[in-house]
Amino acid sequence: MASRTVLEREQTWTIAQIAEEFAITHRAVRHYEELGLISPERRGTIRVYHRRDRTRLALILRGKRLGFPLEEIRTIIDLYDAPRGRRSQLEYVLAQIDERRADLEARRRDLDEALAELDTFEARCRADLKA
Amino acid sequence: MASRTVLEREQTWTIAQIAEEFAITHRAVRHYEELGLISPERRGTIRVYHRRDRTRLALILRGKRLGFPLEEIRTIIDLYDAPRGRRSQLEYVLAQIDERRADLEARRRDLDEALAELDTFEARCRADLKA
DNA sequence: ATCCTGCTTTACGTTAACGTAAACGTCAAG
């Protein structure tokens, strides 16, 4: 094995690696950038992705799985690294968090209801099987 | 108060009432019908909605809130009143149920993670406030 | 008879989230 650089000077990734790892296309990655969801470094013309971008991508994809539109996802994840500086800002952020939480909890209620219905439905099916 | 019909001969609704009650548009209701998600009775040319349609609409809207595409929602709710007759059918349905459950549970994991992150993020904000 | 209200169909428009193709720069390997 080749020796590693002793000072790991912050790892970076290419767009191909990112796409591969997150199982999406280059196009999708650039699309998220167009919408301002990520903003990779540029070395000349080429995009260079850092851990920060990967974190954001993970959040984006989870947001998608949860059914949020990309624009909304952007405002949400922007919250996370907003400059939590002035008091007014902080209070605004806290309010936003409350909204988000309410939204997510409503979804969880829906989800739990759906799961419960699945259960009772499965029970009916199993009963039919024995008959 | 006017006297009610003693034999309540199964209540029905017009498209306007349905749209109003579920807070959606006539267009959306018809759209769901085009995709085969509901199939109201026809009296002449006019659509007549029964309780069955209302049940389905509720399921549709919940599916939407959970981020499922309409086509998928259709196959799901069709399951609910599939002719649970022959054994082979039943086993197929049970398999489908398992898939659905896996899907929903994955979503719940995502959701719970998101909520957890919101919590820790809120904590950080509150800490900043005291500083 | 005519007008209004509610319902209908037909059909084109719109937004979101990419897909897909074209056309071009670049750098290391053959």
Added chain:
DNA sequence: CTTGACGTTTACGTTAACGTAAAGCAGGAT
């Protein structure tokens, strides 16, 4: 030096889920 392998921009295409007219029927009120 030319050929790939990757990367880039530009731009039109596509699917989903309706929105939005346009145009017409049907039955009750005026």
